[in-house]
Amino acid sequence: MSFTVRVSLLVTIAALAGCNSKDNDKAAVVHPQCTLGQTEQNFVCVDVPLTATSISPTVLTQNQKTKITLVGTNLPSTAMFALQDGICEAAIEKTATSVSQWCTANSLGSKTVTAKYKIDIDTGKVDFTLTVNPKIYVKGLLNDTGIIGCANDTTVFTDCSAANLGGWFGLNQDGQLGRDVQAATGQLSKIGGGDAGFDFTKISATGQSLPTNATEWSCVQDNHTGLMWEVKTDDGGLRDKDNVYTWYNTDATTNGGFEGYANNGNNTQAFVVAVNAQALCGYKDWYLPDVEDLRSIVNYGRTSVIDARYFPDAYRESYWSSSPDVYSNDNAWIFNTPAANEGRGPKGYALSVRLVRFGT
Structure with missing residues (x-):
């Protein structure tokens, strides 16, 4: 019995000693710490493709x-x-x-x-x-007015319900029809943002769409009309918000019979050429908008008729349109922003310009 015990102890001691022997002098294998998307195979992390x-x-x-x-x-x-x-x-x-x-x-x-x-x-x-x-826009689509209120013979209501309007309900007032109503009732799907039925997306200087909370952008895409608008800068450069121009168009087929005033190069035509040379937002087809184009971004349901979240420079009073006056070739149509209306003025006036293009 004592012999058996002695052998067992010797074997145990020898086994322990073997842990430090040259035959077993190997580094301990560490189990790998695999990340999400991996599994361990033979002590190696292997990627597992997402299912x-x-x-x-x-x-x-x-x-x-x-x-x-x-x-x-x-x-x-x-x-x-x-x-x-x-x-x-x-x-x-x-x-x-x-x-x-x-x-x-x-x-x-x-x-x-x-x-x-x-x-x-x-x-x-x-x-x-x-x-x-590319998105295919249909030219000629109109924005809604931005008006979502209605009225009877004595009162203007923000709610166009039958309870408010009485006999005036169902007369297809502006506030009861169109994109603005769809937006107010949660039935209008938008690509970007904007009040009422307006749908705008901020565009970077290189033509990329930006989120609504972007703090720097160079253009605005109207996702309904297909018009892309210039956004002014405040850096004293070519597109500075304080720059003004005389009306000038050398194309006899569109200038109403009088080209206007070159003003030593500080005119609408020269500005269009300069902006296209810079490929604003990646495009070279910018033009001076007509009076209907300018009216398309006006929200008649607000006191500040141009959405400053997208057009922060819109405080300027008057903007040139490309539309000549058919009654007097010395005049062209002007859009007055604060009053949200248009009028005619001499082509020699120095006014603001906001360029536009169509499509993407």
């Missing part, structure tokens, strides 16, 4: 906010996706089989949508491809 199978839609319109849905299986609650050369907002719908986000594509062509376990983790990401096409 995402498709996205829809696969065709987007440039500068138009679109709901994109990622479909898969066992998607984690942190799953998100990012759009190449675009902006995606926080997820609005999440389940184990789908994730939806509002995204805006800023440029045309084939773009990659990258689905991730988490927006700041690249392990296990999966890529999908979609196509971005």
Whole structure:
């Protein structure tokens, strides 16, 4: 019995000693700390692709906010996706089989949508491809007036209900029809922002769509009319808000019979040429708006008729239009911003200019 015990102790001691022997002189293997989107295989972290199978839609319109849905299986609650050369907002719908986000594509062509376990983790990401096409605008669409109130013979109401209007209800007043009413009742889908039925998107100097809370932008896209507007600067440069110009147009087919005043190059025509040479917001087809164009961004339901959140320089009193006066070729039409009306004035007046273009 004592012999058996002695052997067991020797074996145990030898085994312990072997931990320090040359035959076992190996570093201990450390279990890896894998991140989300990885799994451990043989003490190595290996990426596990997200179980995402498709996205829809696969065709987007440039500068138009679109709901994109990622479909898969066992998607984690942190799953998100990012759009190449675009902006995606926080997820609005999440389940184990789908994730939806509002995204805006800023440029045309084939773009990659990258689905991730988490927006700041690249392990296990999966890529999908979609196509971005230009938006096709229909020229001639009009904005609504911005008026959402109604009136009877004695009172103006903010609520156009039958209880307020009585016998005046149902007469198709301005405040009962159009985009403004749809917006007020939550029935109008917008790409951007703006009061009532107006739908504006801020555009960067290079032509990219920006979020509504952007603090720097160079143009404004009207998502309903298709008109893109110049936004003035406050830097003393070419497009400074305080610059004024005489009316000048050398095209005899559109100048009403008198070209106006060149004013040593400080005129409307020269300004259009200079802005196009700089490719404002990526475009070279800017022009002097006609009086109807200028009227299109006026909100007649507000005291400040131009939305300063998009047009912070709109305090200027009068803007030139491209429309000549048919009664006197020395005059052209002017839009007066504070009064929200138009009138005629001599082409030699020095007035403000806001350029416009159509489309994207």
